[in-house]
Amino acid sequence: MKALVFNGPRDIRYESYADPELRSANSAILKVESCSICGSDLHMYHGAHIGKTEYSADAPKFCCGHEFVGEVVEAGSDVHGFKVGDKVLAAGGTGCGTCAQCLTGDVWQCRASTAFGIGPSLQGGQAEFVNVPNADRTLYSMDGLTTEQALLLTDGMATAYFGLTRAEPKPGGTVAVVGLGPIGIIAVELAFILGATEVFAIDPVDSRRAMAAKLGATTLAPSPDMIGQIMEKTNGAGIQSVFEASGAKGAINSVLPMVARQGNASFIGIPEPDDVLPLPLIMFKNITVRGGICDVQNMWPHLIPLVRSGRIKSEGLFSHQFDLSEGADAYRLFDSREEGVIKLRIDVK
Structure with a gap:
């Protein structure tokens, strides 16, 4: 597949990367429709830190991105809430799905919890395909939502x-x-x-x-x-x-x-x-x-009804649109903070 791959500070490349495989029975594979860049992605882009991780030139390569929506194309045997063909949005991070914390809805208390696309342990969704573990707790139906609303609900909103x-x-x-x-x-x-x-x-x-x-x-x-x-x-x-x-x-x-x-x-x-x-x-x-770091899944019950009813507008936030192949340019523009640059939508064709 093609993906936006971290190759070091200010070096995000559109290149070939290994196709994802189901990593567990509770995982799903998404064909990504659209993704976006978060301000926290710029910490990696600048070669700075996220927690204890330093993103220097020696950091390992990985697929970037924790804001993405798409279609389920494969689902593990322990995925019960979603099926092939469902259009879904994904929370920006997740846990294992099997520990006591995950099973009681406290995903960010899971010792294995992490965000997508901040390192090789959980590849990101600025790619043609992505593996989503703990799918039943990480995905949400896009019914009644536009693509841009769904992208905002992955993390930003x-x-x-x-x-x-x-x-x-x-x-x-x-x-x-x-x-x-x-x-x-x-x-x-x-x-x-x-x-x-x-x-x-x-x-x-x-x-x-x-x-x-x-x-x-x-x-x-x-x-x-x-x-x-x-x-x-x-x-x-x-x-x-x-x-x-x-x-x-x-x-x-x-x-x-x-x-x-x-x-x-x-x-x-x-x-x-x-x-x-x-x-x-x-x-x-x-x-x-x-x-603190937002537990995205626990915010959805508060927000999604307000978005679907039109109470939350969040209009005009996506100021620019790119194709995945233009991802390096998208990062450079987002980093510039130029007048008129707010949020970038990257479509995967």
Whole structure:
């Protein structure tokens, strides 16, 4: 098959790769229809870190990508919820499917859990075909969903909901979203759905702030006086619920100064090993800080009914479209953060 293969920092190649095989009886093989690039993929692209893994020139080759949708073309004997021909979306990661944690719905407590496409242990879906273990718990029907809605539900929309709700937005409260990539833009929309009266949306890119403004947000560009502006707009109180959605060092550092006393801060951007938070601010402002990796499957019951009913729009996020053979160009464009670049859809023909 053809796939986008990690060959080292800034070296994603469209090349031949071994066809996937069913790795277990609870696995399924998908023929990928479409896939997309996540901001966390750029940590690999930059030769940085995801957890303890460093993506240097010496890292092993693997198929990239954890955001993909497609059609079941083969299913193992222990797959009961899906059959050949079903159109499905896949969660961005999964577990073994047989341990106590997986069987009770706690996939990310599984010791074998990992994301697709961040290493050779679970090949990614930026490819013509992909093996999906724990298929009954990892896949979801695309019935009633567009391809782009399904792609967002593989990770981005779920992560936006996960990260935002961990900042505990309250009806009538104030929210800030720091970083307006696809996850941040979706979080702005979700914050209003959850009852926020004012949402501050912060990003250096004009076009991204413009998208947030159309959703009703108060937009700000990072600047030396940004915290002062926020305090002025909130009469010195600060913001009750702050969601950091980028993982950029400057974004991380800006969060705690804007949080209100007894407020909440949530972080979902993948950190680098030297990223730290100032403990005195946390202590003396009584801030609750949360971080974590989204358990995508557990977000679907909250989100999919809202998407199918049209309550969540998430419109205009896919700004560019590529074929799989153009994947290297897609990565370069996504990394550029140029005006107008939000989310890239890659179709597999």
